[in-house]
Amino acid sequence: MKTMEWTPEAEASIKKVPFFVRKKVRRRVEAEASDAGKTIVGLADVKATQKRYLGRMASEMKGYQLDACFGPSGCPNRALRADTLVERLEGRLREADLLNFLKQEVGENLKFHHEFRVTVAECPNACSQPQIKDLGIIGASVPAVTEEPCSGCDACTEICPDDAIRLNTDDATAEIEGARCLVCGKCIGVCPTGTLVENRSGYRVLLGGKLGRHPRLAEPLPGIHTEEDVLDILAACLEFYKQTSRGGQRFADIFRPEDFQRFVERFGKR
């Protein structure tokens, strides 16, 4: 696409767009003006793109954003497969009708940033950023040490990203340091002797993260949770959110330490 000229009115108008999306909006305006055969961008072109964008935003808005990492496309790091969980989360979020709730609370100023955010990452690498979502879910595969003698092959210590395994060659045993282990399950897959096996798999759950003007990281609920647990936690989050959030307040802004403590008492596990 050729370099486009901008009229002073169009330039003044684009400067009102928040700086972090300005470049993107500018490119979009230029692409749409160019598609229409123009070489100069005028105020009308900026307004037309803005109107189309807002129209599209209204039709794409669901009241929630659910996403997942790229694990299912073949990532070798998956601690477990969360496909059914993602489907079931989508169903529960749809049933909760958050869009109507938000329309009532926010009215016509409803924007994507008001939506309730949930994400699933299938391993602790956390590519879908569960730490900054209202509800962040991370796949876990918990290792256990059996009575089977350890051959001292070092496969587990080499693969462990968190330096969480200690080997004792004297009595052919292995030990996992619970505080360091992020339950990614990598060591389980490489142990040739059955000294390390999967104890259970499930999900770590994080609550109340967000970016924006007052960012905060989500707090982890203790324990490893089943798929049913995660759905129950989502239901409790949505109930709390609908009862408490007013005028479009984000979950993270209303979820106080005492609320988190109540969730720990109700859903926390050892």
Ligand code: SF4
């Ligand atoms: S979070 Fe883990 S499983 Fe998902 S894409 Fe990233 S590395 Fe792969």
Ligand code: SF4
């Ligand atoms: S499950 Fe724990 S001990 Fe095993 S590789 Fe992952 S972090 Fe290391």
Ligand code: SF4
């Ligand atoms: S992979 Fe298994 S056999 Fe090899 S050192 Fe680790 S625990 Fe021992």
